[in-house]
Amino acid sequence: MSDHTVTFTDNRTGQTIELPVRESTLGPGAIDIGRFFRDTGYFTYDPGFLSTASCQSDLTYLDGDQGQLLYRGYPIEQLAEKSSFLEVAHLMLNDELPNQDELDSFTDIIIHHSMLNESLKRLFGGFYHDAHPMAIMVGVVGSLSAFYHDSTDITNARHREIAAHRLIAKMPTIAAASYKHSIGEPQVYPDNSLSYAGNLLNMMFSIPCEPYEVNPIAERALDLIFILHVDHEQNASTSTVRLAGSSLANPFACIASGIAALWGPAHGGANEAVLDMLEEIGDVSNIHKYVAKAKDKNDSFRLMGFGHRVYKNYDPRARIIRTMCHEVLSELCQQDDPMFELARELESIALNDEYFIERKLYPNVDFYSGLIYKALGIPTNMFTVMFAIARTVGWVSQWMEMIGEDNQRIGRPRQLYTGPTQRDYVEIDKR
Numbered sequence: 001m002s003d004h005t006v007t008f009t010d011n012r013t014g015q016t017i018e019l020p021v022r023e024s025t026l027g028p029g030a031i032d033i034g035r036f037f038r039d040t041g042y043f044t045y046d047p048g049f050l051s052t053a054s055c056q057s058d059l060t061y062l063d064g065d066q067g068q069l070l071y072r073g074y075p076i077e078q079l080a081e082k083s084s085f086l087e088v089a090h091l092m093l094n095d096e097l098p099n100q101d102e103l104d105s106f107t108d109i110i111i112h113h114s115m116l117n118e119s120l121k122r123l124f125g126g127f128y129h130d131a132h133p134m135a136i137m138v139g140v141v142g143s144l145s146a147f148y149h150d151s152t153d154i155t156n157a158r159h160r161e162i163a164a165h166r167l168i169a170k171m172p173t174i175a176a177a178s179y180k181h182s183i184g185e186p187q188v189y190p191d192n193s194l195s196y197a198g199n200l201l202n203m204m205f206s207i208p209c210e211p212y213e214v215n216p217i218a219e220r221a222l223d224l225i226f227i228l229h230v231d232h233e234q235n236a237s238t239s240t241v242r243l244a245g246s247s248l249a250n251p252f253a254c255i256a257s258g259i260a261a262l263w264g265p266a267h268g269g270a271n272e273a274v275l276d277m278l279e280e281i282g283d284v285s286n287i288h289k290y291v292a293k294a295k296d297k298n299d300s301f302r303l304m305g306f307g308h309r310v311y312k313n314y315d316p317r318a319r320i321i322r323t324m325c326h327e328v329l330s331e332l333c334q335q336d337d338p339m340f341e342l343a344r345e346l347e348s349i350a351l352n353d354e355y356f357i358e359r360k361l362y363p364n365v366d367f368y369s370g371l372i373y374k375a376l377g378i379p380t381n382m383f384t385v386m387f388a389i390a391r392t393v394g395w396v397s398q399w400m401e402m403i404g405e406d407n408q409r410i411g412r413p414r415q416l417y418t419g420p421t422q423r424d425y426v427e428i429d430k431r
């Protein structure tokens, strides 16, 4: 650690202590407060973690002011243009871009872990046909530890690696099976001759009665969207996975906790909420009314797909998806979806409104992604499932980084207690 310190002084007691600063390779350094409570008797207070680094990581870097996103140092724009989802997955798990042999070997491993245990398939039947696919996915992923006892010893690096491969490989199969259950169609087995994205499309949309051809435009669009959703520093679901993992829970349980956290409309559930919002707005003529609602403090309505805790500039992923959205819609739908026009008009009005400008609220990754999913024929209630498939790479990478740390310890935050001071029990006949 460097000799850089900052000074804390308590103006009531006059106590002064030096706090070490941990230097970063990019972005802000961090004041190490690990001994702060012991040395001062105070907790630090930061609900929502606006100023708190919960860990050290080499995986993903965000610069919210510049609208910059790097995976292992590589700009998201370059990976989106030149890479593939499985190549990015290898990068995140192994710190380096693979050569062709390494990529072929990794792809082969993932392909050959994509099937589900036949007994597991019966679990889907226990859900009502109208169960939300995210509810099914949380349950099924959490149950994987019941099937894979040979990869739950998290102290064993090989077990950790197998579990990571199984999770990345099986998420599309679980997602597609959740979708098929919701529409009453038979599950489709993975096809090892297809790409990761192509396989998912085939498992979702093929039926036993006729041949299905994967549309290459849809395949590339899905692979690209998956790249953009792989990881994103210590977002809510990733932090949930890390906290669950810090208790040494098995990896399947940890990823299930991440899926649950992702589901919320303030997080990964926003892509589904954006489409619901656009459908509610319905027409360009209604936009101003909804923008006014979003600004009204007495109204809980927010513009879904806008704003971000870190990005105070345009989310670089949203910029890429926006461009791709236009291309995909025109190629797949032969004309722009009226929803896309409505989204662009909403974006234009919001970005010129003082309320949004002042608060640096820009479209985030969820604002346009749902429009592409819709163009690919994916139903709205599957949008967050798509997000979870891609983010599984980030979750398992962050989990492996955390478990592999020398000083790994259970995460156990404290609190600012403001409840009643001690008092004695009162018998019920005296209350």
Ligand code: SDX
Pocket (backbone or CB within 6 Å): 048, 231, 232, 234, 235, 236, 265, 266, 267, 268, 270, 294, 295, 301, 302, 303, 304, 305, 306, 307, 308, 309, 310, 359, 361, 364, 365, 366
């Ligand atoms: C994702 O963390 C990640 O990296 C997440 C993610 C990832 O890849 O993992 O990027 C994916 O979750 C993207 C975000 C998707 N969520 C949404 O689109 C939902 C709509 N957005 C908001 O709920 C909100 O912007 C958050 C949750 C995204 C961020 O919330 P913050 O950082 O806690 O910001 P805030 O609530 O404190 O808002 C600051 C101000 C407030 O106004 P004031 O109190 O200052 O007057 O901005 C306002 C908020 O009311 N505001 C909005 C708004 N978002 C913030 N007002 C209207 N519409 C919005 N969308």
